[in-house]
Amino acid sequence: MTEPLLRVRDLKTYFVTEQGRGTARAVDGVSFDLYPGETLGIVGESGCGKTVTSLSILRLIPEPPGHIRPGSLIEFEGRNLLALAPPDLRAIRGNQIAMVFQEPMTSLNPVFTVGDQIAEAAIIHQRLSRKAARARAIEMLTLVGLPDPAERVDHYPHQLSGGMRQRVMIAMALVCHPKVLIADEPTTALDVTIQAQILELLERLQAELGMAVLLITHDLGVVAGQADRVVVMYAGQVVETAPTTALFDGPLHPYTEGLMAAVPRIDAPKSRLQAIPGQVPAATAWPSGCRFHPRCPHAWTKCTIEEPPLLGDGDHTARCWLVQEPGRRKRQPETE
Amino acid sequence: MTAWLVRRVAASVAIVFAVITLTFFLMAVAPGEELLGPDERQVDPQVRAELRRQFGLDEGLLVRYVKYLRQLAHGNLGVSFALHRPVADALAEAIPNTLLLAGAALFIDFLLGLALGVYQALRVHRLPDVVLGNVTLFLYSVPTFWLGLILLLVFGAWLRWFPVAGMSDPILCPNVSSLYCTMDRLWHLALPALTLGFVGAAGTARFQRAAMLEVAAQDYIRTARAKGASERRVVLRHQLRNALLSFITLFGLAFPFLLTGAVLIETIFAWPGMGRLATDAILRRDFPVVNAAVLLASTLVVGGSLLADVLLAAADPRLRVRETA
Amino acid sequence: MTLHAWFALLTALVLSGWAVGALRRRTGRHEAGRRFFRHPTAGWGIGVLAFFVIVAVAAPLVTSFDPRDQIDIVHLKSQPPSWSNILGTDVYSRDLWSRVAFGARISLIVGALGMLVAVTLGTLVGAVAGYYRRWVDAVLMRGVDVGLALPRIFVLLMAVALFGRLPLAILVLVIGFTSWFGTSRLVRAEVLSVRERDFVAAARAVGAGPARVIFRHVLPNAAAPIIVSAALGIGNVLLLEAALSFLGIGVAPPAPSWGNMIADGAPYLASAPWTTLFPGLAIALVVMALNAVADALRDALDPRQEAM
Numbered sequence: 001m002t003e004p005l006l007r008v009r010d011l012k013t014y015f016v017t018e019q020g021r022g023t024a025r026a027v028d029g030v031s032f033d034l035y036p037g038e039t040l041g042i043v044g045e046s047g048c049g050k051t052v053t054s055l056s057i058l059r060l061i062p063e064p065p066g067h068i069r070p071g072s073l074i075e076f077e078g079r080n081l082l083a084l085a086p087p088d089l090r091a092i093r094g095n096q097i098a099m100v101f102q103e104p105m106t107s108l109n110p111v112f113t114v115g116d117q118i119a120e121a122a123i124i125h126q127r128l129s130r131k132a133a134r135a136r137a138i139e140m141l142t143l144v145g146l147p148d149p150a151e152r153v154d155h156y157p158h159q160l161s162g163g164m165r166q167r168v169m170i171a172m173a174l175v176c177h178p179k180v181l182i183a184d185e186p187t188t189a190l191d192v193t194i195q196a197q198i199l200e201l202l203e204r205l206q207a208e209l210g211m212a213v214l215l216i217t218h219d220l221g222v223v224a225g226q227a228d229r230v231v232v233m234y235a236g237q238v239v240e241t242a243p244t245t246a247l248f249d250g251p252l253h254p255y256t257e258g259l260m261a262a263v264p265r266i267d268a269p270k271s272r273l274q275a276i277p278g279q280v281p282a283a284t285a286w287p288s289g290c291r292f293h294p295r296c297p298h299a300w301t302k303c304t305i306e307e308p309p310l311l312g313d314g315d316h317t318a319r320c321w322l323v324q325e326p327g328r329r330k331r332q333p334e335t336e
Numbered sequence: 337m338t339a340w341l342v343r344r345v346a347a348s349v350a351i352v353f354a355v356i357t358l359t360f361f362l363m364a365v366a367p368g369e370e371l372l373g374p375d376e377r378q379v380d381p382q383v384r385a386e387l388r389r390q391f392g393l394d395e396g397l398l399v400r401y402v403k404y405l406r407q408l409a410h411g412n413l414g415v416s417f418a419l420h421r422p423v424a425d426a427l428a429e430a431i432p433n434t435l436l437l438a439g440a441a442l443f444i445d446f447l448l449g450l451a452l453g454v455y456q457a458l459r460v461h462r463l464p465d466v467v468l469g470n471v472t473l474f475l476y477s478v479p480t481f482w483l484g485l486i487l488l489l490v491f492g493a494w495l496r497w498f499p500v501a502g503m504s505d506p507i508l509c510p511n512v513s514s515l516y517c518t519m520d521r522l523w524h525l526a527l528p529a530l531t532l533g534f535v536g537a538a539g540t541a542r543f544q545r546a547a548m549l550e551v552a553a554q555d556y557i558r559t560a561r562a563k564g565a566s567e568r569r570v571v572l573r574h575q576l577r578n579a580l581l582s583f584i585t586l587f588g589l590a591f592p593f594l595l596t597g598a599v600l601i602e603t604i605f606a607w608p609g610m611g612r613l614a615t616d617a618i619l620r621r622d623f624p625v626v627n628a629a630v631l632l633a634s635t636l637v638v639g640g641s642l643l644a645d646v647l648l649a650a651a652d653p654r655l656r657v658r659e660t661a
Numbered sequence: 662m663t664l665h666a667w668f669a670l671l672t673a674l675v676l677s678g679w680a681v682g683a684l685r686r687r688t689g690r691h692e693a694g695r696r697f698f699r700h701p702t703a704g705w706g707i708g709v710l711a712f713f714v715i716v717a718v719a720a721p722l723v724t725s726f727d728p729r730d731q732i733d734i735v736h737l738k739s740q741p742p743s744w745s746n747i748l749g750t751d752v753y754s755r756d757l758w759s760r761v762a763f764g765a766r767i768s769l770i771v772g773a774l775g776m777l778v779a780v781t782l783g784t785l786v787g788a789v790a791g792y793y794r795r796w797v798d799a800v801l802m803r804g805v806d807v808g809l810a811l812p813r814i815f816v817l818l819m820a821v822a823l824f825g826r827l828p829l830a831i832l833v834l835v836i837g838f839t840s841w842f843g844t845s846r847l848v849r850a851e852v853l854s855v856r857e858r859d860f861v862a863a864a865r866a867v868g869a870g871p872a873r874v875i876f877r878h879v880l881p882n883a884a885a886p887i888i889v890s891a892a893l894g895i896g897n898v899l900l901l902e903a904a905l906s907f908l909g910i911g912v913a914p915p916a917p918s919w920g921n922m923i924a925d926g927a928p929y930l931a932s933a934p935w936t937t938l939f940p941g942l943a944i945a946l947v948v949m950a951l952n953a954v955a956d957a958l959r960d961a962l963d964p965r966q967e968a969m
Contacts, residue, residue, distance in 0.1 A: 018695075058562055060558055060561060060562060087566075090564045090565070090566060091564065092564070093561070093562055093563060093564035094562060094563035094564035094565075095564055098562070098563075099562045101555065101558070101559060101562075103555060106554065106555040106556065107555040107556055107558070107559045108556055108559070109556040109559070109560070109574055109578070110556075110578070110652075110653065110654055111577055111578055111581070111651075111652065111653055112577075113653075120560075120563055120565070121563040121564065124563065124564050124565055124566075124569070125564060156653040156654070158653070158654050169559075172559075172563070347803075347806070350803075351803075351806050351807050351810050352810070354807045355807060355810055355811060358807070359819070362819065362823065363819075363823065470702070473702070473949055473952060473953060474945065474949060476952065477896065477944075477945050477948035477949040477951075477952055478941065478944070478945040478948075479900050479903045479904065479907075479920075479923070479941060479944055479945070480904075481903075481904060481907055481923070482903070482923055482937070482941035482944070482945075483941075485923070485927060485930055485937055485941070486937075486938070486941070488930065489930050489931065489934055489937075493930070493931045592809075592812050592813075595812045595814075595815075596812050596813065596814045596904075599814050599815075599818075600814075600904055600907070600908070603908070604927075614815065614818070615818060615908065618818045618819060618821070626819060629815065630811070630815050630819065633811075633812050633815055634810045634811055634812075637809075637810050637811075637812060638810050641809075
């Protein structure tokens with residue numbers, strides 16, 4: 001088994017809220033590995049901590065009010081990113097680990113051309129001249145499939161459509177051929193048809209450039225199509241980890257089951273959508289014991305008291321007592 | 337783009353025209369006698385009637401208005417009642433002085449204000465920011481003329497670092513522009529320009545601080561960091577460039593402030609500029625001068641705002657190019 | 662100063678402090694109130710304003726002299742601050758503290774009323790322009806453009822030149838009539854955005870007339886910039902009144918206003934600087950307080966504005 005490119009161990013990112021309403025423990029002990037060349041999907045509803053996790057890796061969390069707790073470990077190629085001095089961290093950002101954000105319109109600077117913004121990382125890390133950097137920018141625009149790249153390179157973000165802007169963001173991230181690409185909900189802000197194109201693009205680029213991708217999304221469909229392995233997050237924790245096929249064939253955690261049941265299927269007979277009852281709890285007051293227990297159809301006393309660790313064998317683990325005691329699983333009433 | 341520019345300039349011209357008309361009619365319909373100063377000497381009615389005829393004040397209102405417009409078109413601003421010389425001449429003497437004062441004040445205002453605002457934003461909520469924030473709050477809240485008086489007292493009378501009145505040494509430098517005289521003029525210019533400049537800078541600093549902080553919260557700043565840019569690059573290239581856009585709008589607002597300030601500061605420092613000319617004329621009911629002064633002031637204000645709009649359109653790519661993908 | 666004047670003054674200070682505390686407690690439950698007091702200067706601002714208002718209202722109590730009383734023209738003229746005249750005396754041997762305290766009445770009233778006129782006019786024009794749009798908007802806004810093109814001081818100087826020295830009531834009105842342009846633009850912008858919201862459409866669907874829609878539905882939601890504008894407006898009017906009085910065309914002496922006190926003291930700047938210093942300081946303090954409160958209000962009422 002090869003060494004993981006990125007190792008995250010027990011990551012805790014907390015936020016101080018105003019007026020002493022307590023600390024929001026947005027990420028509360030998250031661990032996962034990312035191997036070279038693979039696509040790891042991180043799935044979860046909004047509020048589960050997946051975006052904060054991704055921002056923590058590159059230490060892009062605003063320092064007040066957020067902070068990464070000591071005891072967290074983020075290792076990239078053996079170096080602890082959390083202990084790096086700022087110049088060393090900057091050398092990795094945009095260069096070895098790059099990030100694509102969710103909202104391409106606000107994430108692009110409106111006063112610089114698209115070409116300037118793509119070239120910036122190359123100028124910073126590879127010290128390319130303006131001319132060489134511009135040529136590289138055109139190269140990248142071609143790579144991401146933007147029509148008329150030689151013309152578009154001098155356009156401003158507001159002159160491009162949503163899908164094109166996201167391509168530009170991807171080009172911007174890839175210009176230094178990073179080993180890891182963190183894509184935070186890259187398609188959420190786009191139309192469905194454009195979504196498919198962007199995902200295809202990411203797949204192609206990954207194959208061509210041989211990089212690892214950390215794909216963060218709330219959309220199970222995206223994960224099913226793109227990811228090799230999946231991490232499911234809930235309430236600031238990892239609740240299930242598995243290779244994609246294993247996850248979809250047999251989810252272990254009731255939350256994952258609930259997520260899948262909530263997705264309408266075009267090939268199944270029409271039935272009522274099964275929503276997961278209840279709401280995501282506030283990060284300032286996670287429930288005791290297993291954090292999912294208030295919404296879980298199978299919960300029993302133990303779940304309210306003791307927080308389960310990740311249980312299971314090999315690559316498929318879940319944070320649920322049912323893994324040890326499958327008999328406790330209640331039979332669900334059949335729906336039509 | 338050019339269509340917009342044409343429309344904008346036309347609107348500005350229309351506004352100035354409206355101002356001219358408004359002031360003319362206001363002056364013409366007001367009660368009280370023209371030609372009579374505050375002492376209201378009893379002038380022989382026959383002499384008064386003769387003077388009125390001379391100045392064309394006995395003709396109908398609309399006739400006077402049309403005549404006035406025609407005169408303006410020829411660059412003739414009329415003859416001052418009180419000074420007995422063409423208004424244009426009096427103004428031509430006074431305007432450069434006001435422009436000098438306003439220009440120097442503007443320079444200090446923007447330079448200092450920009451630097452302070454950016455510095456404060458970079459040290460936000462820490463001691464330098466808090467201290468400077470209170471200082472700018474104070475300077476922004478004081479009456480400009482009172483500050484002028486205090487500075488005059490401290491630096492002019494007590495410390496004798498600067499002269500207390502006038503534009504230059506009347507004995508040694510009558511219209512001689514040698515190095516000594518230039519220095520002398522700068523020396524005289526210092527206090528009034530600093531007064532106006534400091535108050536303006538306080539406002540600019542507050543505004544610029546807010547603009548920088550607003551930009552700092554934007555997503556694209558996070559993107560710049562994610563690319564591995566150093567803090568210096570993030571601030572100077574990304575933050576500042578965007579914050580400067582809102583700074584340009586300040587440019588348009590600076591003109592009314594400077595003109596108002598000029599009126600008061602010129603009075604205190606005995607600076608022979610447009611403001612003083614206007615105040616004297618108004619108290620003497622010297623209509624042609626008042627008309628011309630108001631016209632000029634409004635033109636400057638409108639011109640300033642037009643300039644700011646043009647600069648903004650040139651600097652902000654979102655306003656510049658109109659095609660979409 | 663007499664003993665009971667000292668006592669009254671101390672009471673005024675204590676009352677101001679208490680007022681801040683009371684306000685803080687009463688608004689502590691509201692999100693906006695908490696946000697307001699997060700600014701350290703906001704509390705001070707309210708305190709300073711409370712103090713000056715109390716002094717203005719209770720002016721006879723906190724002073725020992727009549728502001729127009731020339732105490733002793735031979736021995737007490739232009740005296741620096743002392744125990745009996747805590748801010749000194751002016752060139753007519755009038756007690757400066759009394760003049761500042763009574764001057765507060767005039768200056769604050771002119772400020773408040775002038776602002777009221779300006780904000781009312783500005784809100785009306787802005788609301789009508791924003792609500793009706795099209796040609797109404799175009800005409801009104803062109804008018805505003807013309808209004809903004811005329812520097813206020815010139816207009817006011819002109820008014821005085823034309824109509825002679827204006828009585829105080831007229832002066833306040835004229836100040837108000839020349840100060841509403843900025844507010845109208847702000848209000849118009851807010852109204853333009855609020856009118857698109859669903860609850861406005863709902864109100865109109867139920868048959869509410871334009872006046873009702875504007876006053877009961879649109880304006881309360883556009884209140885934030887109006888309130889901030891009002892706070893800043895008082896400060897602006899105060900400064901304007903000071904400038905006018907300084908030029909000799911504002912409040913007529915011997916009635917004390919902070920502006921004409923500066924004018925009185927200016928010729929004696931070098932020999933009796935306190936006569937110019939204290940009135941100006943009073944203006945500066947009040948305007949500072951108003952600006953600080955306006956800043957905090959802007960934050961408190963509009964959560965979209967962060968990190969100011």
